[in-house]
Amino acid sequence: MPDDVPTGAPLVETGVPLLEARGLVKHYRSGGLPLGGRRRATVKAVDGVDLTLRRGSTLGLVGESGCGKSTLTRLLMALDRPTSGTVLVEGRDLLALPSAELRRRRRDIQLVMQDPYTSLDPRMTALEIVREPLDIHRDLMPKKERASWAHELLHMVGLDPGHAHRHPHQFSGGQRQRLGIARALALRPKILVCDEPVSALDVSVQAQVINLFKELQREFGLSYVFIAHDLAVVRHVADEVAVMYLGRIVEHGDRDTVYSRPAHPYTRALLSAVPDPDPRGRGATGRIVLQGDPPSPTRPPTGCAFHTRCWKSEEICVDQQPVPTPESAVGRRQVSCHFPEN
Amino acid sequence: MTDAALSPEKLGAQGTSTEASYQAPQGTWHELRRRPVFLLTGGCALLLLLLAAAPGLFAGWFGHGDPTVCELGHSAEGPAPGHPFGYDVQGCDLYANVIHGAGASLGVGLLATGLGLAVALVLGCLAGMAGRIVDSVIARITDVFLGFPFLLGAIVVLNSFTTRDVPTVAGVLALFGWPTMTRVVRASVRSVREADYVVMARSLGASQWFIVRRHVLPNALTPVLVLATITVGGVIVAEAALTFLGVGLQPPSISWGLQLAGAQNSFQTHPHLLIFPGLFLSFTVFVLITFGDTVRDALDPRGR
Amino acid sequence: MDHTTNHTTAKAPLNDPLDAPLLDVQDLTVDVLSRSGAAQRVVHGVSFTLHEEETLALIGESGSGKSISAMAVMGLLPATTARVGGSARHRGTDLLTLPEDQFRALRGRRIAMVFQDALSALNPTLTVGFQIAETIRAHEGVGRREARARAVELMARVRIPDPALRYRDHPHQFSGGMRQRIMIAMAVALSPDVLIADEPTTALDVTVQAQIMELLAELREETGSALLLITHDLGLAAGTADRVAIMYAGRILEQAPVQELYDRPAHPYTRGLLAAVPRLAGDTDDLTPIPGTPPGPGLLPAGCAFHPRCPDVGERCATQEPMLLPALPDPPARLVACHYPLEVSGAR
Numbered sequence: 006m007p008d009d010v011p012t013g014a015p016l017v018e019t020g021v022p023l024l025e026a027r028g029l030v031k032h033y034r035s036g037g038l039p040l041g042g043r044r045r046a047t048v049k050a051v052d053g054v055d056l057t058l059r060r061g062s063t064l065g066l067v068g069e070s071g072c073g074k075s076t077l078t079r080l081l082m083a084l085d086r087p088t089s090g091t092v093l094v095e096g097r098d099l100l101a102l103p104s105a106e107l108r109r110r111r112r113d114i115q116l117v118m119q120d121p122y123t124s125l126d127p128r129m130t131a132l133e134i135v136r137e138p139l140d141i142h143r144d145l146m147p148k149k150e151r152a153s154w155a156h157e158l159l160h161m162v163g164l165d166p167g168h169a170h171r172h173p174h175q176f177s178g179g180q181r182q183r184l185g186i187a188r189a190l191a192l193r194p195k196i197l198v199c200d201e202p203v204s205a206l207d208v209s210v211q212a213q214v215i216n217l218f219k220e221l222q223r224e225f226g227l228s229y230v231f232i233a234h235d236l237a238v239v240r241h242v243a244d245e246v247a248v249m250y251l252g253r254i255v256e257h258g259d260r261d262t263v264y265s266r267p268a269h270p271y272t273r274a275l276l277s278a279v280p281d282p283d284p285r286g287r288g289a290t291g292r293i294v295l296q297g298d299p300p301s302p303t304r305p306p307t308g309c310a311f312h313t314r315c316w317k318s319e320e321i322c323v324d325q326q327p328v329p330t331p332e333s334a335v336g337r338r339q340v341s342c343h344f345p346e347n
Numbered sequence: 348m349t350d351a352a353l354s355p356e357k358l359g360a361q362g363t364s365t366e367a368s369y370q371a372p373q374g375t376w377h378e379l380r381r382r383p384v385f386l387l388t389g390g391c392a393l394l395l396l397l398l399a400a401a402p403g404l405f406a407g408w409f410g411h412g413d414p415t416v417c418e419l420g421h422s423a424e425g426p427a428p429g430h431p432f433g434y435d436v437q438g439c440d441l442y443a444n445v446i447h448g449a450g451a452s453l454g455v456g457l458l459a460t461g462l463g464l465a466v467a468l469v470l471g472c473l474a475g476m477a478g479r480i481v482d483s484v485i486a487r488i489t490d491v492f493l494g495f496p497f498l499l500g501a502i503v504v505l506n507s508f509t510t511r512d513v514p515t516v517a518g519v520l521a522l523f524g525w526p527t528m529t530r531v532v533r534a535s536v537r538s539v540r541e542a543d544y545v546v547m548a549r550s551l552g553a554s555q556w557f558i559v560r561r562h563v564l565p566n567a568l569t570p571v572l573v574l575a576t577i578t579v580g581g582v583i584v585a586e587a588a589l590t591f592l593g594v595g596l597q598p599p600s601i602s603w604g605l606q607l608a609g610a611q612n613s614f615q616t617h618p619h620l621l622i623f624p625g626l627f628l629s630f631t632v633f634v635l636i637t638f639g640d641t642v643r644d645a646l647d648p649r650g651r
Numbered sequence: 652m653d654h655t656t657n658h659t660t661a662k663a664p665l666n667d668p669l670d671a672p673l674l675d676v677q678d679l680t681v682d683v684l685s686r687s688g689a690a691q692r693v694v695h696g697v698s699f700t701l702h703e704e705e706t707l708a709l710i711g712e713s714g715s716g717k718s719i720s721a722m723a724v725m726g727l728l729p730a731t732t733a734r735v736g737g738s739a740r741h742r743g744t745d746l747l748t749l750p751e752d753q754f755r756a757l758r759g760r761r762i763a764m765v766f767q768d769a770l771s772a773l774n775p776t777l778t779v780g781f782q783i784a785e786t787i788r789a790h791e792g793v794g795r796r797e798a799r800a801r802a803v804e805l806m807a808r809v810r811i812p813d814p815a816l817r818y819r820d821h822p823h824q825f826s827g828g829m830r831q832r833i834m835i836a837m838a839v840a841l842s843p844d845v846l847i848a849d850e851p852t853t854a855l856d857v858t859v860q861a862q863i864m865e866l867l868a869e870l871r872e873e874t875g876s877a878l879l880l881i882t883h884d885l886g887l888a889a890g891t892a893d894r895v896a897i898m899y900a901g902r903i904l905e906q907a908p909v910q911e912l913y914d915r916p917a918h919p920y921t922r923g924l925l926a927a928v929p930r931l932a933g934d935t936d937d938l939t940p941i942p943g944t945p946p947g948p949g950l951l952p953a954g955c956a957f958h959p960r961c962p963d964v965g966e967r968c969a970t971q972e973p974m975l976l977p978a979l980p981d982p983p984a985r986l987v988a989c990h991y992p993l994e995v996s997g998a999r
Contacts, residue, residue: 069856082550111552124543128565137561141553177944178713192551207712207883209960212927212940219937234857237886237929241938264931278861280886282928284909287890294865295858298826 021096023228024058024081024114024196029090031076046303050076052252058196063222063229065243065260067236067275071299073252074232078200081230082116083107094196112142112192119201121181125173131184132169135159138191145192158187162217179210186217198230203238215241236279240264248272251302251310258338268338268345271311309343317344379645388638395631399453402446413443432623435609444601445623451602452631455517455586456579462521463528464575471532472559475540485529492526498588505594516595520582531574535567576639580632587628603628671743673877674701674845680736681716681723690734693948694720695901698975701845706871706878708888711898712945717881721847725764726754741845760790763838767850769830773822779833780806780818786840805836809866828859835866842874849881864891885928889913897921900946900956903975907985917978917985917992920957955990965991
């Protein structure tokens with residue numbers, strides 16, 4: 006995509022964004038007892054994240070295990086209180102609301118979890134699971150209408166409403182994930198936060214669920230935060246991509262820019278490591294295999310967190326934490342690197 | 348982009364053709380029904396309950412069936428026609444007495460376990476769901492009670508009562524029986540609390556009470572119910588032991604413990620006084636514990 | 652690689668005729684026994700041949716029987732819960748009928764396995780160095796000191812930094828990637844000629860996965876062993892394998908050299924998989940999924956196991972199970988089990 010033709014909306018939306026994270030930080034204390042002798046370590050799970058979700062779009066959040074994706078999910082869902090920073094849903098900080106009001110406002114932002122086996126109560130039937138949100142928010146719909154809406158939801162996600170009285174264990178993995186999506190849609194939310202929603206599924210079924218997400222978005226104008234470790238999956242659903250490494254976003258831009266011309270060395274390595282389902286790509290030059298493991302978030306490296314594995318690392322990377330470049334400097338994206346690619 | 352409408356035919360293609368071919372894992376009940384041990388012990392447990400609830404149905408099978416009609420002239424005589432278990436020291440029909448004894452034994456067992464279970468559910472849920480301070484306080488109290496030797500504690504407390512009927516003995520046994528169950532409830536509440544579907548419910552905006560009622564209690568109940576079944580057996584043994592030692596039930600209650608206590612001076616000369624109540628007691632305890640174990644095995648996926 | 656002719660390599664065979672293939676699995680069946688004694692067939696007559704120094708990928712979704720087939724070949728299925736039929740010949744010796752003590756001697760020395768979950772495959776109470784050294788000592792009867800030296804050398808070979816120091820560490824002190832390296836070190840400790848890797852990188856992050864696959868390829872090159880890669884990942888197989896076998900519902904549906912299979916899939920299931928996999932290149936329109944769900948082992952459809960989900964289903968498919976037969980355009984290298992294989996003459 007040529008740089009000079011702005012094809013989409015800017016990364017920073019004018020007006021009140023649908024979902025916004027500002028300077029989000031979450032530190033955990035781990036190990037040791039309150040009065041024990043062992044020193045307690047601080048885990049910097051999320052360490053300064055700024056995000057904006059535009060209406061009707063999908064923000065893909067990519068990173069490896071331990072990068073803080075799950076913590077960020079919990080923060081965005083207002084399930085945990087951040088150490089500092091705020092999450093704003095339509096300009097409103099949910100955690101600042103009184104608890105009854107917070108519970109009411111949760112209906113705008115819903116969660117789809119990774120594991121379709123543990124996210125459904127084994128004792129409930131499909132109908133009860135999908136109806137649960139309405140049983141919690143009883144003011145939305147009279148009792149009589151809830152069952153018929155639940156049936157409609159089952160139909161909408163491609164499940165047979167005739168199976169409404171089955172229990173989760175009687176469904177396959179893909180069908181369970183559809184159930185989870187139906188439940189998330191029950192309150193007609195504006196935002197779905199999807200935490201690795203297809204990574205537990207087999208390829209043939211995964212494609213069904215990815216398409217379902219896309220169709221639901223077209224139908225209802227939903228906005229997604231789509232968290233995944235699989236870059237190929239994210240490429241098929243996201244409009245914008247943010248790459249996380251050790252609690253920070255190292256690169257954030259629109260999909261085509263990030264995938265075709267990654268600027269951060271980590272993004273390049275990540276893309277290069279995805280196995281290509283085409284034997285022709287074998288032995289292609291320029292394949293980057295990173296050495297070592299991601300460092301522990303209890304003892305993050307100084308400066309740029311990636312410098313321990315980076316082939317471009319210089320002295321400045323060890324000393325100074327890079328600040329995100331302004332959006333225009335390297336195409337339509339922000340990158341936190343002292344030596345970004347172009 | 349032309350096909351904006353959600354077409355269930357396309358999305359739900361899996362809803363039709365192969366849905367039926369997906370095999371559902373079998374449920375616990377299905378698994379249990381195929382176990383002969385479960386059916387056998389379950390049947391025996393039901394029979395024992397019937398025996399305890401309506402001893403009259405069984406007591407009159409051989410003779411008059413009234414445990415209080417006694418002829419001192421037959422004192423401690425062995426089995427005779429119409430009196431298959433013989434007579435006790437008072438000359439009462441031992442068969443009728445043993446049948447009627449089931450009521451007290453099972454009564455104490457069920458009542459004590461029920462009381463303990465109720466306390467355990469309340470405290471366990473509280474400890475599991477509330478904050479760390481409540482949890483620690485409940486945990487320490489539980490530890491203190493667990494620290495008492497069960498029987499010794501019961502002996503001391505029971506000694507301070509002058510009349511000891513089924514409710515008092517059950518109450519005292521419950522006092523020392525709830526801690527173990529509380530621990531089990533707390534542990535399962537905590538594991539359910541961390542479950543994804545509870546996080547889900549929280550993110551949906553569910554209140555704490557809704558979560559407890561809808562998710563936590565139903566899922567935490569099963570393991571403690573299994574433990575309770577096994578506990579009933581243990582409580583029955585404890586009741587018999589306490590009564591045997593003279594600090595449990597008192598006449599005019601009829602219980603296996605009392606019958607064993609009455610037999611202690613003469614069982615060498617009249618062994619039937621010990622054998623018949625003893626057999627019933629052992630059988631009851633065996634049935635309950637085996638029943639509980641079978642259910643636990645079926646519920647525990649690691650056991651499969 | 653030309654796999655249609657048998658290789659004669661520098662490595663001398665143990666005791667069998669030169670032309671016996673390295674690993675020849677024929678008509679392998681596995682029945683899983685439930686507690687009540689009912690048998691359920693999960694592998695329905697799987698046949699494949701692994702030649703010297705080649706990499707064969709067994710690709711399948713969960714429940715396709717790929718892992719259990721590998722476990723059966725390794726003789727790792729407990730006799731109380733599984734019954735194995737057919738044959739698995741290693742240079743002519745049928746492993747499945749071999750007495751347990753002889754099989755044990757062969758396992759590790761001639762055939763070794765790398766498991767998916769290294770944390771549970773390693774003993775948490777013993778140091779990793781000791782576990783590697785034990786493997787060597789058990790099979791070769793060398794002294795403690797020599798075994799130790801060789802274990803350190805192996806750890807260095809799988810690129811564990813400071814091997815002499817880390818020899819004394821326990822499994823939980825290593826990262827997932829490092830643990831998988833230790834598993835690989837144990838597997839190659841006795842230079843086996845067949846290495847079976849069962850989803851070796853599924854639990855790992857993508858950058859670490861790349862490291863492990865690179866290591867496996869290097870070691871395979873160095874030692875000249877053959878690799879049987881069990882995976883669900885079409886990308887992983889494309890990057891590693893010489894030949895690929897696609898499994899579904901306990902059967903092999905298609906088998907072909909890697910390039911041919913990815914370029915011109917002949918079985919509708921293979922084509923469906925390739926269309927359903929998200930890619931980093933090409934358009935980002937909706938993917939083309941395969942409708943439906945893989946069947947559970949209990950309720951297999953009659954005829955071809957794939958026919959309820961197949962877009963090209965014909966009249967014979969519901970009644971008659973297709974055999975795995977050589978098929979156009981490249982017999983005998985390509986085998987397909989389909990009554991109506993796709994027209995593969997034209998390019999994709």
